Amino acid sequence: MIRSDWQPDRASPEPLHRQIEHYFKQKMTSGEWGPGTRIPAQRQLADMFNVNRSTIVSALDELVAQGLLEGNAGGGTRVVSTSWDALAAKPMLNWNNYIHAGSQQPNSQIVQTINQAEFHPGIIRLGTGELSPDLLPVRRMQAVLAKLSTRAMTLGYEEAKGSMRLREALSDRMRGLGIEASPSSILIVSGALQALQLISIGLLEAGSSVIVEAPSYLNSLHLFQTAGVQLNGLPMDEQGVIVKDLARRRQSSRDSLMYTIPSFHNPTGIVMSEARRRELIALSERERLPIIEDDVYRDLWLDEPPPPPLKARDAAGNVLYVGSFSKSVSPGLRIGWITGPKTVIDRLADIKMQTDYGSSSFSQSIAAEWLTSSQYDDHMTELRAALRARRAHMHALLDRHLTGLAEWRMPTGGFYVWLRLNTGISATRLFQDALRHGILLNPGGIYDRTMGSFLRLSYAYASHAELADGIAGLASLIRSQVKA
Structure with missing residues (x-):
């Protein structure tokens, strides 16, 4: 999946969609985006470059027309391996063949998305299984x-x-x-x-x-x-x-x-x-x-x-x-x-x-x-006190916002609350919807394929304010999906 620190220049006389098109070509000709590189969804690209979705559609349509990108319903849009070499100064090998030949299996797409999204600015990490920077000694x-x-x-x-x-x-x-x-x-x-x-x-x-x-x-x-x-x-x-x-x-x-x-x-x-x-x-x-x-x-x-x-x-x-x-x-x-x-x-x-x-x-x-x-022992005494406060805060938030929508039991230690959705909606669909709203979840299906109605929540990483905003936002998303 692609991330970008580049932004189109709104002061330039060149249209935004042309700037994005040229940016994509530059990544291809440099060899950074080789054949088979998967392009993010249109909505993600629009958010990435802070433009309207129609701008992204125009840029992608032009690249597809030039034979540089291709898309299908199952695999998304990818860099084409056949005509791509025409852009490069020298013929480039197809690293995708080597990538697929490796013995290490890739993470599931959801796990890869979680690993990448954890570092997006402003994301509320409701499922992260590690200590908040504020709790590190x-x-x-x-x-x-x-x-x-x-x-x-x-x-x-x-x-x-x-x-x-x-x-x-x-x-x-x-x-x-x-x-x-x-x-x-x-x-x-x-x-x-x-x-x-x-x-x-x-x-x-x-x-x-x-x-x-x-x-x-x-x-x-x-x-x-x-x-x-x-x-x-x-x-x-x-x-x-x-x-x-x-x-x-x-x-x-x-x-x-x-x-x-x-x-x-x-x-x-x-x-x-x-x-x-x-x-x-x-x-x-x-x-x-x-x-x-x-x-x-x-x-x-x-x-x-x-x-x-x-x-x-x-x-x-x-x-x-x-x-x-x-x-x-x-x-x-x-x-x-x-x-x-x-x-x-x-x-x-x-x-x-x-x-x-x-x-x-x-x-x-x-x-x-x-x-x-x-x-170590002194740190653990302080850490337990901080985690107790975070656990109590999450418990109060869940009671306030998710009573009737989900069931859970507060743990006696560790980081995690294992929450079961009562509404019949898919935790995977909820994960995708929440991500678009800046909330990162861990759906239960990544821990067992039969656990599609569960979420793993954590009180260890998000701040008190983020927990409050995240749980309230999660409840709103659940209610909106129930009504849909």
Whole structure:
């Protein structure tokens, strides 16, 4: 999808549609817009260039008449691969052939749109799963950096599994959760996503399958699917994944492993109960089913801490435990970790060395300082208070504007409110309508194809004022679609 910082010159005697036509041609002749490049919809282009839609239609019609663009109902308007070379000073290769040949599957169009729209000026991000810049610990980070500046530090590579100081600090912290993990069984990764990618290519063979909760954040990515691994969803209730259904499934299939977010689940916010955790671990041991426990939201409890991790009950070494600083301290720090049997960690560390030769040594030094000082715990106390206030604000707004239009349950921690529309309208259609009105949503269908009437809302990113405007605007859009 194209974005532009260029604007037509309204003081120029050249008509606006001609300026836009020439701008498009310049992008083509420079090679920036190669054959197959998709052109945004007319409404988006009109907003992008701040012109009437008729101006865009005139420019596009001229480019189509010249054989430079073509359009169809399913794929939108694209740069033509045949006559386009006539514009260029030298024949240009068709990069589109290489793009489609790549093994990594692209995100769904909705996910790509979300990723791009998050950076549009003035957009209200009602579904973003990260902390607002106002909640990031800038002052504390500056103090940590000042302290590090007085020490000798390395700017070279760390050892394969990561900084020993950081792994020792993580080992101590996990011991407080009931997890016994020596530094040699911990691998530092560039965020939890990299841990999942390493598992997908390092431990699973093509044609295998992974059990996930339905819905699941993992469905919004293509990490496992690109590795030829299928995702199979299991239903949840208010206590988490229904283990009885998992036991029945194991009788008829041999899934390779299970992926779960037991604490403040993404996208539903559910916390797996103590009893359900014991039940799941018992099944894992009985069936020899490995489990990936994604615990990145654990420290974001707002009412009370969640039950101990699955890994704390793991006497058989069946659980790979994943943590991260991205949700609690800084998404830009790009530091996560994974712990499990040493042979597994050795395997994943070897693959990571082949991939990026280790996570940032500078970021690891910062993370180690956070954990070995009081900065992390003090920050979490402040952050929980701020998130409680945001959660209460969203709860009041939902009660005021969406009672009767939707159903929801406020989470006890994490970021997310899983909202079900009562009106029968499509969350995907609502997403598109909201985006045109400057409101960015996360429709439930990206987490499970059967969740077309759900939205994932977040109180962690938008400001109090943006939450108020966004929820009120969302309610207005729902009512207008119901009447349509």
